Amino acid sequence: LQAARILLSNVDCPPYSVDLVISSPSLPGYISETKKRRHDIGVALLLTSDSEFLKDAYNLLGPQKHKAFNDYGLTALSQAVITKNDEAVSFLMENNADINAAVPPDNNAQSCALSNEFSGWSPLSWAVAFQDIFATNKLLEVGADVDEIYMIQETPLKIATMIGDSETFARLISSGSNAFSSSKCYDSLQCTIRNLGSPSALAVAAAFGRREFVSIMLSQSRLSDSSKNDLSLTDFLNEYNTDVRLNDSYTSGDSNSKSSFKRLPKIIQKASQEAIYYAVETARSDIVMQFKQLGVPWNIYTWTKCLQVGYDNHDRTTMMNVLKDFSSRLIDEITADIIDDTVAILFDVIRYETRQSDGKPVVVAKIISKLNEKFTRDNLDCVSQSNRSISVIESG
Template sequence: MTSSISCCEVVKILNPESYDSINVSAERLPLQYTGDLVSRAMHHLQPLHIKNPSNGTPVHQKTTNTTVHWEPEALYTLCYFMHCPQMEWENPNVEPSKVTLQTERPFLVLPPLMEWIRVAVAHTEHRRSFSVDSDDVRQAARLLLPGVDCEPRQIKAEDCFCATRKLDAASTEAKFLQDLGFRMLNCGRTDLVKQAVNLLGPDGINSMSEQGMTPLMYACVRGDEAMVQMLLDAGADINSEVPSTVNKHPSVYPETRQGTPLTFAVLHGHVPVVQLLLDNRANVEGALQDGAENYTETPLQLAAAAGNFELVSLLLERGADPMIGTMCRNGISSAPLGDMNSYSLAAAHGHRNVFRKLLAQSEKEKGDVLSLEEILAEGSDPGEKRLPPQANGGGTLRTGKARLRALREAMYHSAEHGHVDITIDIRSLGVPWTLHTWLESLRTCFIQHRRPLIQGLLKDFCCIQEDEYTEELITHGLPLMFQILRASKNEVISQQLSVIFTQCYGPFPIPKLTEIKKKQTSRLDPHFLNNKDMSDVTFLVEGKPFYAHKVLLFTASPRFKSLLMNRPAAENTCIEISHVKYNIFHLVMQYLYCGGTESLHIRNTEVMELLSAAKFFQLEALQRHCEIICSKNITTETCVDLYKHAKFLGASELTAFIEGYFLKNMVLLIELEGFKQLLYEPSPPESPVSSPGMCSDILHDLEKTLAIRIRSIHLSTSKGSVV
């Protein structure tokens, strides 16, 4: 039963005064102090399995023969990583951008020494070893330092010895002789091969260590060409595989399962050894058999991921298939692991020259395979194209379709990892954009300030099918494009974005504003309009009296009610109205006395002032009537001023309509100076039509309006129903 307290708490409990010195971070530790600190930390990291019977506190378990010690190389490696520099962009404005090593990381972001030791020791125990080596520290760095990617673990014969296994005398002797044979073979002495084989046991030259590795595999890992040739001459199985089970081989690394000698030679980049194995007819696809599903990477996949152009070229010459992907098996079902074939791996790691080599090789072998353009022209299933089987070997159509699928997958991975140049290369082959790959490529180009590529991508948006318009376009695409519009202020990019926004808005008309059907609770005969007889309230407008009746105005709107309340109870009340012209006030009263807008005759020059008056007097139906008139009379010359006025009044319905007009006609409007000023230049604070934060929010409001439009057209259950 393990203790639930943390390592740091253990240190505080057992030796509080030493805690601060052990829990150090990436300070500049002199190497001579590192060994002492590690030794003290290792003492506190010993297993705590036994509890004190008196008080239940954990005490150290007595372990005299299982102490893990640190090799000098491991301490050097630990010191290096605790001063690890970081990779940063040198100057993102330079094309192409460069990545260089910059200043050392602030020590606070690095893990403490106790964490380094804990993770490194865990890797050591996984190897069933009693010494922490440099590789263990490197594997710890891969987990603890963000962005650090170390070389693969160096497989060593010494790692296969397991002193904790319970064996009888005969088995112990056989194991000792086998271990001795492996050591003799791994020392590089070809003259000892014959004697070593005699020590390996009944399987001889093809005996496997606890790691499931044969002597030939270890020689391939080291790149010992002479030893590889000697072992092959002695009868070593050139296509032997690391077993997938751990019954007989308990120390098999999960990442080496089904590995072959060729796999290990490629993994460690030993070109002469790879050449030698292929010359001796090693299976170029590793452990993969014809027609079988692949659950591990082929040698070509490993070479493509590593970006080793020479190895990729050699494997392709020997017939390696770049179309082979890796399957993922979870114990219940098997499914492709994202079709991560050689194309995808090269694209995901940004190896452009390797990717082009793979493409060039497939072009040579294509023969009568349909081109990508022909496949796309035929639709989603190119197999429907009627060609005689003898004309194409029977399988070329399937090959063409598989190649298109592989390139689409590679396009996705290159876009995901920010390798936009490879993405553009794939696009130039005729592979269609998906919305996701287009957005990720655009994001990368924007971050790297690559304006020519941004323009090319924006021009290509029209190639994306409307069926691709998903929620991602709203949640990620629109914010990105409007951010580009804010930041660039480039005429070409602004024009291209205008085309995209208009295309996304669609050909359907702008949703119309509708009249508010609202009956007044009381009304008077129009004969009483501005009639002094029987009036009990007088409004003074521009110095002229206007006679009205309280019984009507009290129920007309809350604004009139507040004006009439708290007035002296005289026979006639006089109220002065400012900021409203006499003819506009007359129209307001005419609307109230007639009970509607049917009798109103509003000139185009009066509609904006009447809208303001209706807003002030809180007459919603009259306000909506004015908004409808404005929406019918809107033009490219008047839309900007109309928008500013509607925004100032808070007329949300009219504002939304004008924003729709902006988006639908943005290609024309972006050329007008007034519209560009509206987008980019804030109004002066003293401007009567400016509202706080209005101009800074215009692009945001356009983005929201366009998002609502896209949802109503492309994402709703009744597509196209926008009115």
């Protein structure tokens, strides 16, 4: 009929209606088909917002109705949240629907696209994503998970950070959501082709330029480790601010902040280093400098990339701060494979500085000189080693 409607001008057949039930074809007469149709009808009735059918519709979902999934890994509660059906959400929660039933990974062949993209998304995740304040508050009130290992993709806090929902973000932080946990694998030896996971909420905030979110995470979060050697982040920030006031020089203040940073738990150090990487990759120089004030160390890649961002934006303040941070540790990280990129941006910057009336090309020239010394020395060592090898061979 559909083909006739489209191809034959004299045949007027109305198009099929589209409903909210997600279904897949199956052979008639199968028991699984009957159960599936009952489930689909039950979900459709639940989403009609007709209170008269809610109880009967819920019973149609079958014996596992509290956490029955459709073909796409969505429970009735998740679908009610997605369609913003507050009445159905309330009814399902009052009748013991699983508030944490999340989209499972690799549900089946048809739903793999949804499962891969949204694995671990719970009803709370959908509520946050659709900015449904009613469902979000109701789920948090009854103790919905805000951080669990099954959330292999984004947690609700990461979703709120992405969309910039400050009210929900603050609510999740106060509910104990972890801003520093990352499910992303960065070890190439351990990662598979299907590398799932997401960076920490702190890194997400840095990537999206949510500077106020970054500040909240750093100032309001508390450390779980009770070791006396660890500081709360609030104490850490206060201590750093005191150090800066007591030290006039940039170097001295930076040294104190680095010392305090190393005393933080590994999970926060790792999240901060991850965040500065994402901030650099997305050209968020202001957030990069915010992390640098906390003592987060550079590696040669982030240092070079941030210098490039400053140069591209003609941001001399950022360029000078980055150049001042160059150290012998960064020199040791440079190899022959990456020296070209580093030297190229340094020469771009030195040419830029020479054109400024108050330019400071000497700062850049010193770094280039140090790099020249390193690679000249390395080349001489290589030549010396080669000569010794030749001598040994000839004497043999």
